[in-house]
Amino acid sequence: MTENDETNDETNDYIVTTTSHCYISRRATLANAAQMELKGRSVIQEGVQLHATRIGRFTHIQSHTTIQAPTAGETLIPVTIGSHTWMGGHVQSHAAAIGSCCHIGDHVRLGERVILKDAVIIAPHVHIPADTVIPPFTYVSANGNWKELPPAILVELQEQCQNYYYHEFRAHKESI
Numbered sequence: 584m585t586e587n588d589e590t591n592d593e594t595n596d597y598i599v600t601t602t603s604h605c606y607i608s609r610r611a612t613l614a615n616a617a618q619m620e621l622k623g624r625s626v627i628q629e630g631v632q633l634h635a636t637r638i639g640r641f642t643h644i645q646s647h648t649t650i651q652a653p654t655a656g657e658t659l660i661p662v663t664i665g666s667h668t669w670m671g672g673h674v675q676s677h678a679a680a681i682g683s684c685c686h687i688g689d690h691v692r693l694g695e696r697v698i699l700k701d702a703v704i705i706a707p708h709v710h711i712p713a714d715t716v717i718p719p720f721t722y723v724s725a726n727g728n729w730k731e732l733p734p735a736i737l738v739e740l741q742e743q744c745q746n747y748y749y750h751e752f753r754a755h756k757e758s759i
Contacts, residue, residue, distance in 0.1 A: 639666030
């Protein structure tokens with residue numbers, strides 16, 4: 584990770600990075616830390632497993648999600664997750680890239696080398712097969728149908744991620 588210092592409050596279940604204000608559960612696993620980067624104000628919940636992942640701002644990864652970097656032969660390709668992205672609980676991802684302003688529902692499976700462009704919403708319990716590229720402004724429903732989203736969805740998804748960080752997650756942590 585790119586953070587040099589952290590706040591270790593033993594009464595808290597989270598490590599809080601002092602520079603970027605990221606909250607990382609003490610019960611999360613971060614593998615290949617040399618290839619990790621957290622841009623800021625992101626939340627990594629308990630039971631999350633990250634492997635060589637670069638994460639943008641205001642990104643939230645809910646509990647028991649696994650993000651495994653895909654490989655090209657013997658080489659590990661770091662996963663990039665854009666800003667203002669929400670990943671639900673129990674997601675299994677082998678995606679190569681997840682864009683900004685994406686919302687991935689609970690229990691979603693992303694196959695090897697999947698690419699989600701910006702402003703993609705995936706309903707819960709969806710499986711995206713390997714090597715699929717989902718274009719920007721796309722909603723993938725539970726039955727696998729794709730539907731175009733309006734451009735205004737960008738603002739809505741940004742606001743949701745920022746509100747969660749400031750008004751729900753941090754406010755709850757500070758009240759404890």
